[in-house]
Amino acid sequence: MLMDERNEFADATALNTGAAGSYLVGDVIDPASIAPNVTVDLVGSELFLVIQVDTLPTSAGAATAAFSLASDAQAAIAVDGSQTEHFRTKAFSIAEMAAGAMLACVKLPRGNYERYLGVVQTTAVAAFTGGKINAFLTADPAIWKAYADNV
Numbered sequence: 001m002l003m004d005e006r007n008e009f010a011d012a013t014a015l016n017t018g019a020a021g022s023y024l025v026g027d028v029i030d031p032a033s034i035a036p037n038v039t040v041d042l043v044g045s046e047l048f049l050v051i052q053v054d055t056l057p058t059s060a061g062a063a064t065a066a067f068s069l070a071s072d073a074q075a076a077i078a079v080d081g082s083q084t085e086h087f088r089t090k091a092f093s094i095a096e097m098a099a100g101a102m103l104a105c106v107k108l109p110r111g112n113y114e115r116y117l118g119v120v121q122t123t124a125v126a127a128f129t130g131g132k133i134n135a136f137l138t139a140d141p142a143i144w145k146a147y148a149d150n151v
Helices: none
Strands: 008-014 019-027 048-059 064-072 084-088 104-107 117-126 130-138
Touching: 008 048, 008 084, 008 117, 048 064, 064 130
Parallel strands: none
Antiparallel strands: 008 019, 008 130, 019 117, 048 104, 048 130, 064 084, 064 117
16 A cells, blocks of 8 residues: 555554543545545545554553544644544443554545544543554555564
């Protein structure tokens, strides 16, 4: 699979360790700098959102996390409910978030996207104390596979 750095939200990016709440995680994509519509790549095929656990999350309590693909008119995507939410995962417990676990692999839904696109982490129950995720857009998720880092 070929990955485009400009279509990557998070590359071994730390989970937000704040209290229960919603937080923008990683980078924001400005589709205007890539193509007229980020939901379709340059050759016209569909794009998929992939969210994967890079490093096992930790918490002093029973933290859970849900992730959503959101767009907003501003680069600092709002997390107060005013952002446009296009997709949301279920809430994952730490036990479900082993390193390499696939949390989402979904075709981007059609709809009205605002200018900036990002991934929002919604933490519940307790704060995370560690853990990292990868999140990106790809045109060929069927052949995507996570491999251990040989470093």
